[in-house]
Amino acid sequence: MDELRAEMFQVAVGYWLSKALFCAARANVADQLEEGPRPVDELASAAGVDSENLYRVLRALASIGIFEETEPGIMALTKKAEYLRGDHPHSMKHFALMVGGDLFDVWCDLDHAVQTGRSAVEKRFGRDFFSEIGKDLQKSMVFDRAMQEIHGGETALMLAHYDFSKHSKLLDVGGGNGSTLAEILLAHGHLSGALFDLPQVVANARQLLADSPVLDRIEFEPGDFFEEVPGEADCIVLRHVLHDWNDEQSTTILENASKALAKGGSLLIVEKVIPPGNEPSFVKLLDLNMMAIGGKERTELQYRTLLERAAIHLHQIHETPGPIDVIEARL
Ligand SMILES: C[S@@+](CC[C@H](N)C(=O)[O-])C[C@H]1O[C@@H](n2cnc3c(N)ncnc32)[C@H](O)[C@@H]1O
Numbered sequence: 001m002d003e004l005r006a007e008m009f010q011v012a013v014g015y016w017l018s019k020a021l022f023c024a025a026r027a028n029v030a031d032q033l034e035e036g037p038r039p040v041d042e043l044a045s046a047a048g049v050d051s052e053n054l055y056r057v058l059r060a061l062a063s064i065g066i067f068e069e070t071e072p073g074i075m076a077l078t079k080k081a082e083y084l085r086g087d088h089p090h091s092m093k094h095f096a097l098m099v100g101g102d103l104f105d106v107w108c109d110l111d112h113a114v115q116t117g118r119s120a121v122e123k124r125f126g127r128d129f130f131s132e133i134g135k136d137l138q139k140s141m142v143f144d145r146a147m148q149e150i151h152g153g154e155t156a157l158m159l160a161h162y163d164f165s166k167h168s169k170l171l172d173v174g175g176g177n178g179s180t181l182a183e184i185l186l187a188h189g190h191l192s193g194a195l196f197d198l199p200q201v202v203a204n205a206r207q208l209l210a211d212s213p214v215l216d217r218i219e220f221e222p223g224d225f226f227e228e229v230p231g232e233a234d235c236i237v238l239r240h241v242l243h244d245w246n247d248e249q250s251t252t253i254l255e256n257a258s259k260a261l262a263k264g265g266s267l268l269i270v271e272k273v274i275p276p277g278n279e280p281s282f283v284k285l286l287d288l289n290m291m292a293i294g295g296k297e298r299t300e301l302q303y304r305t306l307l308e309r310a311a312i313h314l315h316q317i318h319e320t321p322g323p324i325d326v327i328e329a330r331l
Pocket residue numbers: 130147148151173174175176177180196197198201223224225226238239240241244
C-alpha cells in the first residue's frame with residue numbers, strides 16, 4: 001500500500017520535475033557541462049541566472065539521477081542529463097523547453113477544458129497554439145526542434161510499415177522543418193516531394209534543408225491549410241496534424257487536403273490510434289495535451305467518422321509497434 005502511495009505522490013508532483021527540467025534546459029546546463037564538471041557559479045553566470053537557485057534546481061534533479069554533484073557546488077552530466085544537450089543525437093532539450101514552457105502555461109488551464117468543454121489554449125492565449133507560437137520566431141523554432149526530437153524516429157517506422165514505392169509525388173502537409181519529407185525522399189530515389197506549412201515554418205525549413213542531398217526534389221509551399229492546400233500529389237501525409245484540432249477544424253483540413261490528392265492516391269494520417277480499454281498507451285496521455293491545445297487523439301471509430309465527414313474513406317490502418325500508426329484513406 002505504501003509503495004502505491006509513493007507512486008501516487010510521484011504523479012502528484014509530476015510538474016515539479018517537468019518545470020525543473022525546463023529551468024536546467026533554459027540555462028543550457030547540459031551543454032555547458034559537455035567538457036566536464038563545472039561549478040554552478042560559472043554555469044549560472046554564463047546563463048545569466050541566479051546561482052543559488054540554479055544550484056537548488058540542479059540538486060533536486062541530481063536527486064533523481066539527472067546531473068550529479070561531484071563535489072560541493074560542482075555539477076557533472078549523468079547519462080540521463082546527456083539528453084538535455086542540444087547537440088545530442090537523441091536530444092530532448094527542446095522537448096523539455098516546450099513541455100515545461102509554452103505547453104506548461106496552457107496545461108495550467110486544463111481544468112478549464114474539463115469544466116467547460118472548451119480549449120485551455122483559448123483561455124490562456126486567446127488564440128490557437130500555432131498562432132501564439134508563430135508570432136515569436138524563437139518559440140516557433142523551439143517547437144519545430146521539439147517536434148523533430150520526439151517524432152523524428154517515427155519516420156523509420158513509417159518507412160518500415162508503409163510502402164511508399166507505389167507513389168510518385170509526396171506532399172507533406174504541416175510537414176514542419178521538412179525532416180520527415182527529406183528522410184522519405186532519401187529512402188525512395190524516384191519520389192519528388194512538396195513541403196506545406198505556415199510561411200515562417202517553411203522559410204525555416206528551406207534554410208535547414210539548404211544542404212540536403214534531396215533539395216532539388218523538394219518544392220516549398222507556404223500557406224494555411226484552413227484556406228487551401230495547393231498542388232497535386234498521389235500521396236499526402238498529415239503527421240501529427242489532425243490531433244492538434246477539433247473535429248470541425250480537422251474536417252476542413254481533410255477537405256482541403258483531399259482536393260490536392262490525385263485520383264487513386266492515398267492520404268496518410270500518421271497518429272497513434274487510441275487502443276480500447278485500460279491498455280497502457282502513451283497516446284492516452286498525449287490526448288490530454290491535445291485537449292489542452294484544443295485538439296484530440298482518436299479511436300479507430302472516430303477516424304472513420306471524421307473521414308466520412310470529409311467525404312473520404314478509411315482504406316487501411318497500417319499498425320506499428322511504436323508511437324504511430326499509418327491510417328490510409330482514399331477518395
Ligand atoms: C504537431 S506539428 C507536426 C509537424 C510534423 N508533421 C511532424 O510530424 O513532426 C503540426 C504542424 O502543423 C503546422 N500548422 C499549424 N497550423 C497550420 C496551418 N494553419 N497551415 C499549415 N500548417 C499549419 C505547424 O506549423 C506544425 O509544423
